[in-house]
Amino acid sequence: MTEIRVGPNFVPLRYRGVSVATVPPGVALDEAALRAHFLGREAYRRTRFVVARRDPDTPGPTALLAVDRASDTELFAPVTAVTMIAGPEECAYVVEPDADTGVPSVLAAVAGRRAPGARAVVVQGRYAHVNFIVDPRPLRIVVRDVVPPEPAKLADQARRVVDVMEDLPPVELVARPVRMAELAAAAPAAHYLLPCRGSGAEVPGARVSYLDEHPARSDWTLVGCARSRQIHRHFYGGDPPGVDFCPKVGLAGARPADAVLTKCCLQEDHIEYGDGWACVPWGSSLQQVGDAVRGLVEREAPAWRPA
Numbered sequence: 001m002t003e004i005r006v007g008p009n010f011v012p013l014r015y016r017g018v019s020v021a022t023v024p025p026g027v028a029l030d031e032a033a034l035r036a037h038f039l040g041r042e043a044y045r046r047t048r049f050v051v052a053r054r055d056p057d058t059p060g061p062t063a064l065l066a067v068d069r070a071s072d073t074e075l076f077a078p079v080t081a082v083t084m085i086a087g088p089e090e091c092a093y094v095v096e097p098d099a100d101t102g103v104p105s106v107l108a109a110v111a112g113r114r115a116p117g118a119r120a121v122v123v124q125g126r127y128a129h130v131n132f133i134v135d136p137r138p139l140r141i142v143v144r145d146v147v148p149p150e151p152a153k154l155a156d157q158a159r160r161v162v163d164v165m166e167d168l169p170p171v172e173l174v175a176r177p178v179r180m181a182e183l184a185a186a187a188p189a190a191h192y193l194l195p196c197r198g199s200g201a202e203v204p205g206a207r208v209s210y211l212d213e214h215p216a217r218s219d220w221t222l223v224g225c226a227r228s229r230q231i232h233r234h235f236y237g238g239d240p241p242g243v244d245f246c247p248k249v250g251l252a253g254a255r256p257a258d259a260v261l262t263k264c265c266l267q268e269d270h271i272e273y274g275d276g277w278a279c280v281p282w283g284s285s286l287q288q289v290g291d292a293v294r295g296l297v298e299r300e301a302p303a304w305r306p307a
């Protein structure tokens with residue numbers, strides 16, 4: 001038998017080689033009985049894993065097996081070895097018609113939501129494809145963003161790209177937006193200058209002006225990033241009191257508890273990486289956000305490979 005090591009986040013690449021079999025009531029769902037049942041049976045050339053179930057129509061008891069075949073080149077070949085990956089007591093079968101089961105992060109999310117605690121979770125998803133994850137331990141990535149505008153743009157973009165990343169280990173995104181009004185509260189003032197009107201940001205109880213409208217100089221407190229201070233200097237020739245809202249601030253010091261994805265207005269084109277974080281430019285494209293997530297994950301989980 002080809003040796004099979006089943007570690008955390010074990011996911012077959014794009015449900016390749018996963019076949020679903022219905023096992024008659026006389027066959028127990030334990031390793032010995034399933035081995036006796038499947039040994040010698042013909043399996044399709046690509047079959048490497050078998051999801052063994054009692055009933056194809058209801059998510060009942062399920063066992064997960066790895067199989068070897070006599071040949072990889074014949075269209076069908078007899079099964080020559082059977083190894084139990086997860087028995088019915090630790091394996092869940094869930095139906096989630098919208099889930100793209102070719103995406104490890106989607107599998108981990110479905111597993112966490114529908115079958116928390118199960119060691120192995122088989123998911124029947126979109127296009128009726130079936131795939132599974134064993135021991136889901138998604139890499140947590142905190143997305144630090146400034147709101148408004150709502151929804152937090154970077155977190156939303158990251159969610160959209162992670163949802164289609166088929167060759168990335170499972171990732172769990174945690175949006176942790178910083179509210180502009182809360183930042184303002186750190187420096188109480190009657191009049192705030194915020195970067196742009198388009199964001200729709202307001203500070204309850206205070207007067208607000210927007211830097212992008214180049215208002216007449218006033219006695220205000222700037223809530224913005226380093227770039228806003230540069231623009232302020234350019235327009236008005238000086239630095240007002242202010243709060244730096246750059247979500248990247250502080251990352252250069254100690255490594256964050258969870259990996260962090262964030263953005264900075266001082267970066268124009270490039271992605272920056274540090275110990276446990278990645279930072280994209282303020283107005284990043286989906287492509288850039290995807291590159292940053294990939295770069296961060298490759299640094300944080302370099303050993304992961306699909307099975």
Ligand SMILES: [Zn+2]
Nearest residue numbers: 225246264265
């Ligand atoms: Zn910044």
